[in-house]
Amino acid sequence: MSHLPNDLSLGRRNFLKGSLLAGGGLLIGVSLGGCGKPAPTGPGGSPVAWLHIGGDNAITILIDKSEMGQGVYTSLPMLIAEELDVPLSMVKVEVAPADKAFINVFLGTMITGGSTSIREGWGKLRTAGAAARAMLVGAAADAWKVDPAQIKVADARLTGPGGKSATFGEMAEAAAKREVPKDAKPKDAKDFTLVGKPTPRLDTPSKVDGSAEYGIDVKLPGMKYAALAQSPVLGGKVKSVDASAAEKMPGVIKVVTTSSGVAVVADHYWQAHSARDALKITWEDGANVHLTTASMRTGLATAKGSPLTARKDGAGAAAVKGGKKTVSATYELPIRAHATMEPMNCTADVHADSCDIYVGTQIQQVAQAVAAAAAGVQPEKVNVHTTMLGGGFGRRLEVDFIPAAVEASKAVGVPVKLVWTREDDFTHDAYGPPAHNSASASLDAAGNPTAVHLNIVSPSITARVFPPVVAKPGTVDPFMVEAAANYLYDAPNVQVDVLRHEIGINVGYLRSVSHQLNAFMVESFMDELAHTAGKDPFEYRRALLSKQPRAKRVLEEAATRANWGKAAAGTHQGIAVMEGYGTYLAAVADITLVDGKAKVGKITCVVDCGQKVNPGIVESQIVSGMVFGLPQALWSEITLDGGKVQQTNFDSYRVVRMNDVPMLDVVMIDSTEAPGGIGEPSVAVVAPAIANAIFAATGKRVRDLPLAKSGLV
Secondary structure (H helix, E strand, O other): OOOOOOOEEOOHHHEEEOOOOOOOOEEEOOEEOOOOOOOOEOHHHOEOOOEEEOOOOOEEEEEOOOOOOOOHHHHHHHHHHHHHOOOHHHEEEEEOOOOHHHOOOOOOOOOOOOOOHHHHHHHHHHHHHHHHHHHHHHHHHHHHOOOHHHOEEEOOEEEOHHHOEEEHHHHHHHHHOOOOOOOOOOOOHHHOOOOOOOOOOOOHHHHHHOOOOEHHHOOOOOOEEEEEEOOOOOOOEEEEEEOHHHHOOOOEEEEEEOOOOEEEEEOOHHHHHHHHHHOEEEEEOOHHHHOOHHHHHHHHHOOOOOOEEEEEEOOHHHHHHHOOEEEEEEEEEOEEOOOOOOOOEEEEEEOOOOEEEEEOOOOHHHHHHHHHHHHOOOHHHEEEEEOEOOOOOOHHHOOOOOHHHHHHHHHHOOOEEEEOOHHHHHHOOOEEOOEEEEEEEEEOOOOOEEEEEEEEEEOOOHHHHOHHHHOOOOOOOHHHOOOOOOOOOOOOEEEEEEEEOOOOOOEOOOOOOHHHHHHHHHHHHHHHHHHHHOOOHHHHHHHOOOOOHHHHHHHHHHHHHOOOOOOOOOOEEEEEEEEEOOEEEEEEEEEEEEOOEEEEEEEEEEEEOOOOOOHHHHHHHHHHHHHHHHHHHHOOOEOEEOOEEOOOOOOOOOOOOHHHOOEEEEEEOOOOOOOOOOOOHHHHOHHHHHHHHHHHHHOOOOOEOOHHHHOOO
């Protein structure tokens, strides 16, 4: 099934004779806006293409998504290999340059995020592959004067009647001269031979043998190293610097005051780090010097203003007062760190009129822009070399670690790799936002909701990162109401309100964004309604999902798989269901009580994410999301005192270790629906499922994350 976004088209100008990569052949691009526009171009005016078939029979796909463990260097080439009927091993991957030609149609810039990689590439790449195949077949048919239907395609070779045969490469030049077929149609799912099959990842060997390059691995001739001192109070600035002691230390080349702090450049990293600690810096603390966790929580709880309504069905909130019984609850969500394994780093090489940056980034065009500003050159003069990412989770949608590297390189005239310490990373993150969420509902005599009102109070990430999205007065930040505005359950009156309240520090997109915040509210509240109605939490939900067949199915499958209601003695269960990124999923958490504290023994997760490109990668992402969601549910919290972050490393900010991970049982439902996102949704169902299991075990309702604050875990 083709799922080509409306604003994408394949045009004659996008199929170019010549080569971006090497060897002539067929160059295929996908542009925004239609066939009347010129082919997309990259740095220096070179054509940018998604797919290149060279005269040497090499097939290369330019990948515009960053690889951060989610498998795009395998799953996206699979789409091309499927349409061309070639082995996946024949499709080589090149990383795309920063360029508007690679704009993500879901998010409006070149970006890896929002669980969009497969959703965006599904139609685009398959259509490009199908068109390339049709052009190659057409070229062969013309050359051999046969019906195209008589030509077979396999292993990058075309074969026809009478033993005629040619490789893709041998037909590429002729194919490039043909008109683009307007009716090129990707395969139907029933004809797939590769897509939908578990397939080993192409990047695994390089990760095993160490040849995979992450940002922290980059080495350039003559490169120096830098460490950065930043204000201990978030938002603080440099007032004065005494660098005399640091400048005398071994290997130190220069001390540079940058836009974000003071960088020490040295021959080796430990020299730079040690000299940084010898700096005597007077900081201007700024407005956040009195900021505390308590003051931020109070601010969210007492925030004033007129909320925006993201959804209103029927009479909305006004109908809550009309039921037989009213139920209300408030849920508190903390600030959290991204805690990537690879700390922030960037290698910059500034020249007289250009700049190269080597960086693990999820947002190449923004990285290009901030590097250009720091180097004093035009953005098109900045070449972004995207490395693999040692964890993204939304942290590398930020670019705060890039300018100082550029400024340091510019100051010393050689390439400079700037590396943050783990402590730098924890204390200067753009943190996952907190929230103060409340829910109220009225129930009829049977205990079913007649009206539901969800109210969200939280900072807006989008207002800072993508201000045009919310610039128009009255515009709701869509990333604040995920898993709430799409409230799944039957109720004639539903209202979802959102009030933006800033907290004084930068907040950023954290894996699953507001799904995690809002699913905890919605699914905890549904359990509260079931308890008030005197009904089983699973049966209560199932009865209210009559209009949501996909949600109902995953809920039922999860309950069956987890043996809901029939768990072994001493085991208590909680359940949660959600739709996010076009994916439906349900989770059941099994817990036991050990000395009065909950121990998670198993989480069952059933997922309907539509059609799957690589089921092995999909399953890995579901597991990864649950593992990421566990500490978010149980322990993770960033606290501030005097504007200073109190958690500085993994000893004070706990993440899961191997012995913390329960049994994870994943079930993937076969579906013919368009692919949904899979990198993030499973994060969000972990906390409500565990919290609901704790209630089943103890009768105590936990409404404040992380759950450890309750003393029950």
